[in-house]
Amino acid sequence: MKAWLAHHLHSLKIAAEQFRAAPVATLFTILVIGVAVSLPAGLYVLLGNLERAAGGVKPQAEVTAFFKEVDETKARALAASLKKRVDVADVQFVSKTDGIQRLESAGLAEVALGLPENPLPHTLVLTPKEATPEALEALAAEVKSNPDIERVLVDTDWIKRLAALMQLGRDLVGMLIVVLGVALAAITANTIRLQIYAQEDAIEVARLIGATDRFIRRPFLYFGGIQGLVGGLAGWSLVIAGGLLLESSVAQVAAAYGSQFLLAGLSLQETGLLLLFSSMLGWLGAYFAVGRALRQGD
Amino acid sequence: MSAQPLIEISEVTKRYPGGHEALSNISLGIEQGEMVFLTGHSGAGKSTLLKLIAAIERPTSGHIIVNGQNVGRMKRPALPFFRRNIGLIFQDHKLLYDRSVFDNVLMPLHIQGVIGNDAARRVRAALDKVGLLNKERARPITLSGGEQQRLCIARAIVSRPALVLADEPTANLDDAYARDIMDMFRAFNEVGVTLVISTHDQDLINRYGGHKVTLAYGKQVV
Numbered sequence: 015m016k017a018w019l020a021h022h023l024h025s026l027k028i029a030a031e032q033f034r035a036a037p038v039a040t041l042f043t044i045l046v047i048g049v050a051v052s053l054p055a056g057l058y059v060l061l062g063n064l065e066r067a068a069g070g071v072k073p074q075a076e077v078t079a080f081f082k083e084v085d086e087t088k089a090r091a092l093a094a095s096l097k098k099r100v101d102v103a104d105v106q107f108v109s110k111t112d113g114i115q116r117l118e119s120a121g122l123a124e125v126a127l128g129l130p131e132n133p134l135p136h137t138l139v140l141t142p143k144e145a146t147p148e149a150l151e152a153l154a155a156e157v158k159s160n161p162d163i164e165r166v167l168v169d170t171d172w173i174k175r176l177a178a179l180m181q182l183g184r185d186l187v188g189m190l191i192v193v194l195g196v197a198l199a200a201i202t203a204n205t206i207r208l209q210i211y212a213q214e215d216a217i218e219v220a221r222l223i224g225a226t227d228r229f230i231r232r233p234f235l236y237f238g239g240i241q242g243l244v245g246g247l248a249g250w251s252l253v254i255a256g257g258l259l260l261e262s263s264v265a266q267v268a269a270a271y272g273s274q275f276l277l278a279g280l281s282l283q284e285t286g287l288l289l290l291f292s293s294m295l296g297w298l299g300a301y302f303a304v305g306r307a308l309r310q311g312d
Numbered sequence: 313m314s315a316q317p318l319i320e321i322s323e324v325t326k327r328y329p330g331g332h333e334a335l336s337n338i339s340l341g342i343e344q345g346e347m348v349f350l351t352g353h354s355g356a357g358k359s360t361l362l363k364l365i366a367a368i369e370r371p372t373s374g375h376i377i378v379n380g381q382n383v384g385r386m387k388r389p390a391l392p393f394f395r396r397n398i399g400l401i402f403q404d405h406k407l408l409y410d411r412s413v414f415d416n417v418l419m420p421l422h423i424q425g426v427i428g429n430d431a432a433r434r435v436r437a438a439l440d441k442v443g444l445l446n447k448e449r450a451r452p453i454t455l456s457g458g459e460q461q462r463l464c465i466a467r468a469i470v471s472r473p474a475l476v477l478a479d480e481p482t483a484n485l486d487d488a489y490a491r492d493i494m495d496m497f498r499a500f501n502e503v504g505v506t507l508v509i510s511t512h513d514q515d516l517i518n519r520y521g522g523h524k525v526t527l528a529y530g531k532q533v534v
Contacts, residue, residue, distance in 0.1 A: 017425040024422070219406050222368065223467070224396035225423045226389075 021232070028233035029240060032209055040241065043205050047245025050198050051292050052252035054190035055280065059253055061183045063277055075150050078167040079157045081136040086110075089136040092162060096140065101153060106139040113137060121273035135164065195295050198245070202238045202299030209234065210307045217307070231304045235297055242296020246289040254279055316380070317341035318475065318506055319365060324374035326360050326530075334360040335530045337374070342508065342523070344474075347501040349517045350510040352527035358510035359403075361527070362477045365508065366398055367391055378475070396424055399468030399505075401478035405460050407452040413439070413463055414448040420471045438470040442496060458489035465496060469505075476500065478509045482516065494520055 033040050081089050086109055093107040108116070113134035117126045140157065142149045150168050158166045210217065220230055257279050268275035280288065319342040326335040335357045342348050350358045363369040364376055367383045376383045379397065386394060407416055417438055421431045439445045442462035444455075452460055461481060468476055478497070482490035494516060501507055511517065517524055526533040 017427055020427040021425065215406070216408050216410070219408060220419065220423065221392070222366075222395065222400055222406065223420045223423060224392045224394075226392045229392075229423060 021229075025232040025236050029236035032233070032237050033240075039205075043201060044241060044245045044248055046201055047198055047242065047292065047296070048248025048252055050194040050201070051246050051249025051288065052256075054187050054194055055249055055253045055288055056256055057183070057190060058187045058284075059257065059278070059280060061180065061187060064183070065180060066278065067275060075142065077140040077142065077150055077154050077157065079138040079140065079154075079163050080165045080167075081138075081162055082164045084136070084162045086136060088162065089138075092160065093138055096138070096157070101143050101149060102140055103143045104141040106141075108137040108139065110134050110136055121271070195291070198242065198292060198295045199299035199302070202241060202296045203303040205241065206234050206238055206300045206303035207307070209237070210303065227308050230308065231301070234300045234304045238300025238303075239293045239297040242299075243289055243293040245296065246292030249292065250280065250285055250288060316377075318344040318346075318379060319508075320377040321361075321365075322374055322376075324361075324364065324371045324376060326357075326364060326369065327372040333530055335364075335371075335527075338527075338530075338532050339374075340525060340532070342506065344506055345501070345504055347497065347507045347520070347522040348509070349520075349522055349524045350508060350527065351512060351514070351517060351524060352533070354512060355529075356527040357530040358512075358527060359479050360530075362479050362508065362510055366400055366477055367394055392423075396420070396471060397473050397475065399471070399473040399476040401461075401464050401468045401476065401481050403480040403483055405452075405464045407460060407463060407467075409451060409453045411451075412448065413444060413450050413452060413455070416452060416463060417466045417470050420467060424471060426471075434470055435466075438466040441469065441499075442466045458485050458492070461485060461489075461493060462496075465493070469500065473505070475506045476508070478507065480510055480512075482511060482513060490516060491519075 089109075090107055093105050096102055097105040110132050113136075114126055114132050117123075117134075138157070140153060142153050154166045154168045157163055217230055257277050261277050264275060264277055319340075321338055321340040324335055324338045325333065327333045338357075338361065350361060352358055360369065364371055365378060365383065367386055371384045375385075378394075381394060383394070408419070414435055417435045418431060421427075421434060426434070436445060436448070439448055442465050444459060444462055444466060447455065447459070452463060455463060465478075465481070468478075476497075481497075482493055485493065490513070497507055497509060498520060
């Protein structure tokens with residue numbers, strides 16, 4: 015156990031010596047890894063914030079019906095009768111006054127205050143049991159035939175578009191993770207390859223006097239892993255720095271809409287995952303580079 | 313000891329890619345505790361034979377048994393553990409110039425998981441045997457040729473192997489240094505270490521005697 019620990023400490027020491035031997039080169043490599051990490055991480059954060067901004071919107075199929083100028087009891091009666099239908103899951107009645115209150119609480123108080131009188135009609139929000147476009151269209155047509163209804167909105171399109179855009183963003187993040195993950199491993203493998211060149215003699219002698227592959231590999235693995243970890247930290251810092259830079263302008267935009275919006279960064283778990291991922295890729299790159307060198311030595 | 317020799321070489325041929333035959337049909341047994349001289353002109357196959365015994369290279373045909381293990385068929389993961397029982401001394405020393413004399417000798421122990429005071433004591437004992445104890449902090453590059461060869465010997469014996477293979481250990485040394493080194497080998501032999509030493513120096517062999525194997529153009533001269 016003590017010998018095992020000493021082995022690992024020694025490997026760490028050798029890895030640290032490698033850092034010291036080429037500080038500038040290592041720094042540049044870490045920077046490159048940082049940029050590679052920050053791209054998918056940054057996009058991920060951006061996407062998370064967009065999703066949050068689009069917040070209250072449920073990606074759900076709804077039919078919205080606006081009444082003509084009718085009094086509230088009549089409107090409520092229609093809502094109640096619609097609720098009894100088998101193809102309707104839920105009916106929400108939003109009266110004129112409810113509507114203006116919602117507008118205010120949505121952060122558009124100034125807009126609401128600027129209006130001379132409440133221009134909003136009574137509104138019905140219908141959720142059909144089936145969320146297929148056909149069911150929606152059928153329900154919409156039915157509601158529209160009622161003489162008290164002014165206009166019917168089937169607002170599925172933009173929800174679909176938003177969901178599709180978000181999905182596109184997520185796919186993009188996934189793609190970037192794969193591409194830049196491979197790049198990260200390759201960058202590490204290349205650094206390690208150069209180190210192996212510089213240490214060919216030591217590796218040859220170690221093998222001749224009975225070092226196992228694992229023994230030879232270990233310091234390089236440590237180096238790759240630590241470089242990945244530090245690179246991951248650099249990437250994380252880039253994302254956080256970017257967030258801080260954008261924060262004030264985002265706040266300004268939000269303020270211009272009479273709203274408040276705080277940019278969210280990466281959570282502790284996400285940060286941990288990011289660092290784990292970048293260390294593992296560094297480790298992997300080192301593993302391949304050393305494995306190749308060991309096979310060539312045979 | 314047992315009836316089986318420590319090293320048994322039967323009908324070994326080594327052909328390198330390109331067709332050059334470095335060894336042809338060599339058969340030879342080396343007993344435990346022997347001091348064997350491999351001799352012959354340069355290119356006769358002395359180094360190749362040593363490399364085959366240490367499993368650095370594999371025979372094209374025939375087999376080599378060392379300590380009951382078939383070296384030519386040994387699996388890759390078993391090689392390091394096999395080599396730990398052999399002290400290797402190289403003609404070109406193969407010292408590491410980026411670390412001290414002490415650290416060079418420490419390397420085999422470290423590889424075998426010997427650490428701390430125990431390791432330091434053994435390193436100093438090995439350095440003491442070859443007369444380099446006062447140079448433990450020096451870099452190998454600052455040592456003379458004879459001292460570098462002795463350092464290589466210290467590294468080979470620090471893990472107390474039962475078998476030492478030395479490839480032209482006295483090649484580039486003047487006579488006094490060469491005798492120094494041979495005296496050391498004889499001292500190891502006296503405590504039971506089996507030695508296989510390749511050399512083309514006939515005077516040395518005549519002076520130290522022992523089992524002599526002569527090679528010429530890859531063939532055994534009887």
